[in-house]
Amino acid sequence: MxxxxxxxxxxxxxxxxxxxxxxxxxxxxxxxxxxxxxxxxxxxxxxxxxxxxxxxxxxxxxxxxxxxxxxxxxxxxxxxxxxxxxxxxxxxxxxxxxxxxxxxxxxxxxxxxxxxxxxxxxxxxxxxxxxxxxxxxxxxxxxxxxxxxxxxxxxxxxxxxxxxxxxxxxxxxxxxxxxxxxxxxxxxxDEMSLQVARLEAYILDNFQITDSGFGYIIIRKPTFDKFNLNDGELDHAVPLIGRINTINNWIVVSEKEPNHFRVNLRSKNVAINGVAEKFGGGGHPLASGVYVGSMDEVEALIKDMDNLNK
Incomplete structure (x- = not known):
């Protein structure tokens, strides 16, 4: 070939x-x-x-x-x-x-x-x-x-x-x-802009973690807009939650446009690309992504990711 x-x-x-x-x-x-x-x-x-x-x-x-x-x-x-x-x-x-x-x-x-x-x-x-x-x-x-x-x-x-x-x-x-x-x-x-540093501070202060070791953050549009990120800068913050030793898998949900949610899925040891594919996305077993069009889908995806650990 x-x-x-x-x-x-x-x-x-x-x-x-x-x-x-x-x-x-x-x-x-x-x-x-x-x-x-x-x-x-x-x-x-x-x-x-x-x-x-x-x-x-x-x-x-x-x-x-x-x-x-x-x-x-x-x-x-x-x-x-x-x-x-x-x-x-x-x-x-x-x-x-x-x-x-x-x-x-x-x-x-x-x-x-x-x-x-x-x-x-x-x-x-x-x-x-x-x-x-x-x-x-x-x-x-x-x-x-x-x-x-x-x-x-x-x-x-x-x-x-x-x-x-x-x-x-x-x-x-x-x-x-x-x-x-x-x-x-x-x-x-490794370097980041000041606005990305502030975003990471926000994520660490506001992310949620379930009993199973699943972590997530949902950044709605009014909040997302405050950080005035350049295209591509959000990606720098995606690995952040995974640095916490009690977290097994995690997602970062960002709403750049109304009801248009980008979801970055990550995992340390459990394959999560099947979840991404279920919602129309895909990627690697430990790093995937998907776009969804409603908070109902976001909540369903969160439930599926949490269940992976259970």
């Missing part, structure tokens, strides 16, 4: 790299890292990364602005995206000649003509490195290594999560050998 991906990359003049909505460092790092690798390997090709720009992740790289007609006769590579509705794209990708999906989430929607999906990887950035490790003429430079290492560090929460294994650490070491400043990347991943 990896050989087929290279053949398509060599065949197409235009390559457009997509990722999911509400991007994280792995989504952006995989995009920018792959673009850099392909540009350096095939300097005459037209290669683009698309999606909204997030100020909080500008340090990894910025997106290209292209019109929908650019997709005509192009090869689209979608990274770090489990299903097509989550693509940060208005549907223009469907004009492409071919779509390749590269992802490490459960393969609930094999929307690509080629689907390289492997849940054993800690991150999509780790998969992008594997392409270069196995295929000539693809190579990792210091520039692309910066993006890929950022993606790995982001999706493993600095090697905290259980998906981190020998391969993750070996690849991270190979990326570090290029001379990237791994301390700078760690600082970028």
């Amino acid at each position: 990896i050989d087929e991906i290279l053949k398509d990359i060599e065949q197409y003049q235009k390559i457009i790299i997509l990722r999911h909505q509400n991007p994280d460092p792995d989504a952006i790092g995989s995009q920018i890292g792959l673009k850099t690798i392909l540009q350096e390997s095939f300097p005459t090709k037209d290669i683009y990364v698309t999606g909204i720009d997030l100020t909080v992740l500008d340090w990894i790289g910025k997106m290209d602005q292209i019109s929908s007609d650019v997709y005509q006769d192009a090869l689209v590579i979608a990274v770090d995206t489990a299903n097509s509705p989550r693509l940060d794209n208005d549907g223009a990708y469907q004009k492409a000649a071919k779509v390749i999906k590269i992802d490490h989430h459960p393969n609930v929607d094999p929307f690509g003509d080629i689907n390289w999906v492997d849940e054993s990887y800690s991150s999509c950035a780790e998969m992008i490195y594997t392409l270069t490790d196995e295929l000539e003429p693809l190579k990792v430079s210091k520039k692309s290594a910066f993006s890929l290492y950022s993606g790995i560090v982001g999706d493993t929460n600095r090697f905290l999560y259980g998906e981190t294994d020998y391969r993750t650490l070996r690849i991270s070491a190979e990326l570090a050998k290029t001379g990237i400043d791994i301390s700078q990347i760690a600082l970028h991943e």
Whole structure:
């Protein structure tokens, strides 16, 4: 399958790299890292990364602005995206000649003509490195290594999560050998704005914990608006509740728009992606997400998460 991906990359003049909505460092790092690798390997090709720009992740790289007609006769590579509705794209990708999906989430929607999906990887950035490790003429430079290492560090929460294994650490070491400043990347991943610090203080002061060890916080729109967060900044606060030693699983519910609730689900040891899928979302066994449209659904989801521990 990896050989087929290279053949398509060599065949197409235009390559457009997509990722999911509400991007994280792995989504952006995989995009920018792959673009850099392909540009350096095939300097005459037209290669683009698309999606909204997030100020909080500008340090990894910025997106290209292209019109929908650019997709005509192009090869689209979608990274770090489990299903097509989550693509940060208005549907223009469907004009492409071919779509390749590269992802490490459960393969609930094999929307690509080629689907390289492997849940054993800690991150999509780790998969992008594997392409270069196995295929000539693809190579990792210091520039692309910066993006890929950022993606790995982001999706493993600095090697905290259980998906981190020998391969993750070996690849991270190979990326570090290029001379990237791994301390700078760690600082970028760790730093927060003043408004995020205030949000975290609010969460710690207001979250609830059940007898089973399930923790949750619901941030309704009037409260959410007070923090004046930039897009993507809420994600920094999602792991916070899980740092408490009596909590087994937790959710952060945020209402950015009236009756439009984003729910981030996390767990230390019990698979929670089944709950997310029940409500129309999905993700990893220990890290998933979903959008719901009412407080009734939020309360039902809370009940299901609590029952997991019981």
